[in-house]
Amino acid sequence: MAAVNLIEATAVPTGQAAEVVANGRIFAVFNVDGQFRVIDGICPHAGGPLGKGMLRGNIVTCPWHGWQFNVESGHHCLNQRLCQKTYDSRVENNQVVIDLE
Ligand code: FES
Numbered sequence: 001m002a003a004v005n006l007i008e009a010t011a012v013p014t015g016q017a018a019e020v021v022a023n024g025r026i027f028a029v030f031n032v033d034g035q036f037r038v039i040d041g042i043c044p045h046a047g048g049p050l051g052k053g054m055l056r057g058n059i060v061t062c063p064w065h066g067w068q069f070n071v072e073s074g075h076h077c078l079n080q081r082l083c084q085k086t087y088d089s090r091v092e093n094n095q096v097v098i099d100l101e
Contacts, residue, residue, distance in 0.1 A: 001099040001100065001101060002099065002100055002101075003092075003097050003098075003099055004022050004023055004097065004098055004099070004100050005022075005095040005096070005097055006020045006022055006027055006029055006038065006089075006095070006096045006097065006098060007020050007029055007095070007096050008094050008095060008096075009036065009091045009094050009095065009096050010094060012029055012030070012031045012036070012096070013031060014031050014032075014033060014034055015031065015032075015055055016030075016031055016055065017029065017030050017031075017050075017051050017052065017053060017054075017055045017060060018030075018051055019041055019049050019050075019051025019052050020041070020051065023100055025040075025041075026040075026041035026042055026049070026051070027039070027040065027041045027051065027087070027098075028040070028041035028049075028050040028051030028053070028060070028071070029051060029089075029096055030055050030058075030060060030071045031055075032055070032057070032058045032071065032072065036089045036090075036091065036096045037058070037071040037072055037086070037089065038086065038087040038088075038089045038096070038098050039069070039071055039074050039084045039085065039086050039087070040074075040084045040085040040086075043062045043064065043067060044067075044082060044084065045062065045064070045065060045067050046064060046065065048062045048063060048064030048065065048067075049062075049063065049064075050062055050069065050084070055071070058070055058071050058072050059071070059077060069084055071086075072086070073086070074086040087099075087100075
């Protein structure tokens with residue numbers, strides 16, 4: 001496991017989202033009431049940028065065609081068989097950090 005710094009925590013205020021490229025992958029970072037949530041940033045519908053979607057509560061809406069995902073569980077809101085990969089995150093030295101294999 002390698003710790004990967006994604007973004008400064010203060011760069012993602014409560015209720016906001018960010019798209020981050022790290023280790024050759026695209027991640028979507030969300031601040032849900034002060035808790036950072038990280039999911040695979042590529043929408044499984046057609047590759048839209050989930051990190052540029054609108055966050056409301058713990059639900060993000062893809063900016064391309066409106067698919068919605070729970071950023072805590074990764075589940076699509078209408079089709080539970082669709083699930084984005086989620087990553088456990090923590091804040092260290094004002095960085096949102098995840099562990100990658
Ligand atoms: S690419 Fe995300 S809803 Fe179509």
